[in-house]
Amino acid sequence: xxxxxxxxxxxxxxxxxxxxxxxxxxxxxxxxxxxxxxxxxxxxxxxxxxxxxxxxxxxxxxxxxxxxxxxxxxxxxxxxxxxxxxxxxxxxxxxxxxxxxxxxxxxxxxxxxxxxxxxxxxxxxxxxxxxxxxxxxxxxxxxxxxxxxxxxxxxxxxxxxxxxxxxxxxxxxxxxxxxxxxxxxxxxxxxxxxxxxxxxxxxxxxxxxxxxxxxxxxxxxxxxxxxxxxxxxxxxxxxxxxxxxxxxxxxxxxxxxxxxxxxxxxxxxxxxxxxxxxxxxxxxxxxxxxxxxxxxxxxxxxxxxxxxxxxxxxxxxxxxxxxxxxxxxxxxxxxxxxxxxxxxxxxxxxxxxxxxxx
Amino acid sequence: xxxxxxxxxxxxxxxxxxxxxxxxxxxxxxxxxxxxxxxxxxxxxxxxxxxxxxxxxxxxxxxxxxxxxxxxxxxxxxxxxxxxxxxxxxxxxxxxxxxxxxxxxxxxxxxxxxxxxxxxxxxxxxxxxxxxxxxxxxxxxxxxxxxxxxxxxxxxxxxxxxxxxxxxxxxxxxxxxxxxxxxxxxxxxxxxxxxxxxxxxxxxxxxxxxxxxxxxxxxxxxxxxxxxxxxxxxxxxxxxxxxxxxxxxxxxxxxxxxxxxxxxxxxxxxxxxxxxxxxxxxxxxxxxxxxxxxxxxxxxxxxxxxxxxxxxxxxxxxxxxxxxxxxx
Numbered sequence: 001x002x003x004x005x006x007x008x009x010x011x012x013x014x015x016x017x018x019x020x021x022x023x024x025x026x027x028x029x030x031x032x033x034x035x036x037x038x039x040x041x042x043x044x045x046x047x048x049x050x051x052x053x054x055x056x057x058x059x060x061x062x063x064x065x066x067x068x069x070x071x072x073x074x075x076x077x078x079x080x081x082x083x084x085x086x087x088x089x090x091x092x093x094x095x096x097x098x099x100x101x102x103x104x105x106x107x108x109x110x111x112x113x114x115x116x117x118x119x120x121x122x123x124x125x126x127x128x129x130x131x132x133x134x135x136x137x138x139x140x141x142x143x144x145x146x147x148x149x150x151x152x153x154x155x156x157x158x159x160x161x162x163x164x165x166x167x168x169x170x171x172x173x174x175x176x177x178x179x180x181x182x183x184x185x186x187x188x189x190x191x192x193x194x195x196x197x198x199x200x201x202x203x204x205x206x207x208x209x210x211x212x213x214x215x216x217x218x219x220x221x222x223x224x225x226x227x228x229x230x231x232x233x234x235x236x237x238x239x240x241x242x243x244x245x246x247x248x249x250x251x252x253x254x255x256x257x258x259x260x261x262x263x264x265x266x267x268x269x270x271x272x273x274x275x276x277x278x279x280x281x282x283x284x285x286x287x288x289x290x291x292x293x294x295x296x297x298x299x300x301x302x303x304x305x306x307x308x309x310x311x312x313x314x315x316x317x318x319x320x321x322x323x324x325x326x327x328x329x330x331x332x333x334x335x336x337x338x339x340x341x342x343x344x345x346x347x348x349x350x351x352x353x354x355x356x357x358x
Numbered sequence: 359x360x361x362x363x364x365x366x367x368x369x370x371x372x373x374x375x376x377x378x379x380x381x382x383x384x385x386x387x388x389x390x391x392x393x394x395x396x397x398x399x400x401x402x403x404x405x406x407x408x409x410x411x412x413x414x415x416x417x418x419x420x421x422x423x424x425x426x427x428x429x430x431x432x433x434x435x436x437x438x439x440x441x442x443x444x445x446x447x448x449x450x451x452x453x454x455x456x457x458x459x460x461x462x463x464x465x466x467x468x469x470x471x472x473x474x475x476x477x478x479x480x481x482x483x484x485x486x487x488x489x490x491x492x493x494x495x496x497x498x499x500x501x502x503x504x505x506x507x508x509x510x511x512x513x514x515x516x517x518x519x520x521x522x523x524x525x526x527x528x529x530x531x532x533x534x535x536x537x538x539x540x541x542x543x544x545x546x547x548x549x550x551x552x553x554x555x556x557x558x559x560x561x562x563x564x565x566x567x568x569x570x571x572x573x574x575x576x577x578x579x580x581x582x583x584x585x586x587x588x589x590x591x592x593x594x595x596x597x598x599x600x601x602x603x604x605x606x607x608x609x610x611x612x613x614x615x616x617x618x619x620x621x622x623x624x625x626x627x628x629x630x631x632x633x634x635x636x637x638x639x640x641x642x643x644x645x646x647x648x649x650x651x652x653x654x655x656x657x658x659x660x661x662x663x664x665x666x667x668x669x670x671x672x673x674x675x676x677x678x679x680x681x682x683x684x685x686x
Contacts, residue, residue: 076475128670130474131397131625135617136670139663150654220684267614271482278479312428315498322490329483334468337476 003351019201022352036190041183049182054255056296057189058247063276063288064200065243070274071282072204073236074216075125079137081269082144083241085261086114087248089154092163095176095253096156103168103175107192107249114245115238117144122237126230129219141270148261162260165253176253185254192250196243201285203239212236213283275325279332281341290340298325361525368527369647370640375533377639378540379598383616384623384631385544386591391625392564393584396466396477400485402613404454404589407492409596409605411453413503414496415446421495443505447593454589455582462582489610498607503600507535536598543594544632547587551628556583564626618662622669624679633677638662 008023010016020026044053062080069077090110095103121140125133148154155163167177174180175188203209211232214222223229252259259265272295280291299321306317336342350357383401390398414421418437426432441449465480508531519527551557562570563580571577599609616635623634642661650657675681 076478124667124671127674129674131478132621132670132674132676134478135621136663136667138614138617139660139667142660142663146656146660150656274479275482310428313424316424316428316494319490319493319498322486323494324490326483326485326487326490329486330465330480333472333476333480333483334465337472 003348003354033194036194037187041187044182044186046182049186050255051300052296053186054189056292057186057193058250058255059273059276059292059296060193060289061196061250062244062247062273063280063292064196064285065240065247066273067277067280067283067285067288068200068204068212068243069236069240070277071284071287072209072216073212073233073240074219075122075233075236076130076134077137077240078134078267078270078274079121079140079144080244080273081265081267082141083114083118083244084248084251084269085144085148085265086117086241087111087245088252088259088265089148089163089261090114090245091249091253092165093154093156095166095168099166099168102170103253104170106168107246107253110249111242111245114248115241118237118241118244119234122234122241125233125237138267141267145261145265148265160260162258163252164258165256168253176257178257180254189250189254192246196246197285197289200239200243204285208232208235208239216283275329279329279339281339281344284339284341286344287339287341290344294340295325298328364523364525366644366647369643371527371529372533373640373643374636375529375537375639376643377636378533378537378632379595379602379635380612380615380619380639381632381635382536382540382543382591382595382598383612384619384635385547385628386588386595387616387620388623388625388628388631389547389584389588389591393560394466394563394581395474396481397474397625398588399478399481399613400488401588401592401616402610403485403488403492404457404592405596405599405612406605406607406610407457407488407596408450408454408589408593409503409600409609410492410496410501412446412450412505412593412597413501413600413605415449416441416443416505417501419496424497425494447505447597450593451590454593455586458585458589459582461585462578466581467578485610485613489607493607500604500606501600503597503605505597505601507532507597507601509601530602532598532602539594539598540632543591544628548628556580560584615662618666621666621676624676626680627676627678630676630678638665641665 003022003024005022008021010021018026020029040053062084066077066080069075087110090113091106094101094106094109098106117140121137124136128136149161155161158164165176167174167179169175170184170188173184175184204212211222211227212235214225214227215229215232215236219229222232248265251264256264276291276295277288278291279294280289281287302321302324303314303317306312306320307314332339383405386401386404387398390396390401413419418439418441420426420434420437423435426434461484465484466477469477469480512529512531512534515527515529519525549557551561559570559575560580560583562573562575563577567577570580595612596605596609599612603609615638619631619634619638621634622637623630623632642658642665645661646655646657670676
């Protein structure tokens with residue numbers, strides 16, 4: 001009833017091509033933005049920020065990045081953890097080397113550096129396809145983690161081998177270091193997430209995104225109609241690396257503050273982000289949000305129920321979490337291989353017809 | 359002869375032995391990939407699960423004892439009997455066959471016709487599930503596995519090499535056993551695939567699902583059989599690795615060691631898995647021996663992947679893989 005195109009007259013091409021063509025969607029989107037920027041910062045405390053909001057926002061950026069590579073361009077990558085580590089270490093080196101520059105720019109430059117590394121490891125994708133490529137990206141994962149672990153220059157020869165984020169401020173408010181207020185960290189990440197999402201959404205429906213999708217659907221056919229596979233694949237790797245690098249930089253500087261590379265950016269991180277993309281929905285920006293939210297909330301929820309509610313030992317709860325996550329992934333793939341985003345699409349389709357389904 | 363050459367030879371031999379162990383894991387991957395086009399990431403976890411089950415049965419552990427204790431507040435842990443190794447292995451085989459049946463019934467039957475990437479994801483989900491399931495069932499502590507395989511330095515080789523070079527090579531008995539077992543296993547699998555009725559059916563399915571169906575081969579049966587075979591290979595690998603380094607979580611990571619082996623040898627070739635395993639085993643040990651100290655060590659983590667990556671750029675289907683033909 002309220003969810004209709006009818007009566008919402010488009011008078012320009014810009015209107016015609018907007019992301020949310022239905023009025024209700026548009027207002028909902030504005031409402032979410034207002035709530036995220038103007039309401040939530042006043043309500044949250046330390047626990048909520050560190051357990052839910054920061055991981056959700058940061059993983060969303062990583063999931064968007066990986067979604068561009070896997071969902072839009074069809075190049076399966078298992079090296080996300082390694083690329084996040086590149087972002088984190090680039091951000092650390094920049095923060096220490098140029099303390100007078102705003103951290104905002106450090107994070108963006110870290111994304112750029114990660115994009116370059118990602119392109120380098122993306123080069124074999126021109127020859128290797130499918131699973132061979134997926135396994136080949138594991139080379140990046142293991143090599144990069146090893147590199148940051150073994151070469152002292154990257155962690156400034158600190159005795160523990162860890163990197164620690166020094167305190168940095170934006171407009172006089174600390175966003176990294178021990179003195180950070182929860183709302184400041186939250187807003188800092190939120191700004192990046194929103195910018196990345198808007199950027200990704202517009203990239204993927206423009207020429208670049210259409211080229212990626214052509215390559216994904218059938219690369220030889222795409223080549224014949226004039227898509228340059230070299231450029232398309234490498235831009236996908238670059239854009240994906242940029243987002244993943246930003247998320248790695250934020251993960252280190254704002255969320256954790258101190259990082260030991262093998263522990264934080266190991267192969268499990270790669271799989272986690274890949275799961276977010278799959279569960280959320282391949283080739284969907286909304287899916288990246290949904291997948292990240294799902295896999296961030298699920299462990300928190302399970303832990304609260306099993307350990308807090310039933311009083312089971314934590315190791316048992318951790319194992320059960322493995323079982324449940326694994327089972328859910330399989331169930332999801334069987335029931336809806338296109339992920340949460342597809343459920344959302346179906347729900348919207350139904351809503352458009354409601355309450356008269358014919 | 360200079361010392362470094364002799365050490366190098368010892369490293370080379372040990373690399374060959376390690377390669378055999380990698381190849382054992384890689385074999386399981388190849389079997390499933392060939393017959394059903396599923397890239398089974400859970401192979402490593404299956405090895406862990408098989409080893410856990412074997413130890414659990416041998417020691418007479420109560421399955422799910424942690425869970426039972428947490429729910430009912432009891433304190434059960436062991437039945438109080440011990441099962442001989444051979445019987446326990448037989449029981450574990452039964453468990454692995456049951457697992458194969460369940461996996462096919464509950465997961466892969468519903469995913470027929472899906473894209474390979476979806477199937478791959480499903481196996482990762484399965485890997486997570488099995489990992490948690492194994493831990494809940496048998497407990498997550500590190501266990502010792504001893505089915506009576508010889509271990510320790512082989513003194514005969516030590517004596518002979520000492521007589522020739524004046525320096526005794528260290529070769530683990532267990533590695534020798536693993537080599538023999540791997541050779542038997544591969545011969546057995548090849549014979550099975552070439553000459554038995556079910557083996558032929560398996561190859562037919564691998565060639566073309568629909569053609570195989572149309573001549574009356576049951577896809578379900580073949581898939582369960584292949585997963586059971588892969589489970590059996592996982593059990594053998596689990597016994598070897600479990601005896602070598604204890605049954606613990608890191609056992610499942612051997613799957614990651616097997617992946618570059620597969621890339622090098624080709625996903626579809628059984629001899630490729632063996633040759634790839636040997637190349638990787640020797641390559642990474644020699645690289646660590648020669649270059650490792652210069653760059654800070656622990657190069658084994660990534661060397662195999664880099665080698666495979668560079669190799670693939672020149673030969674995208676691996677050493678023995680079928681040529682990839684693409685049509686629009």
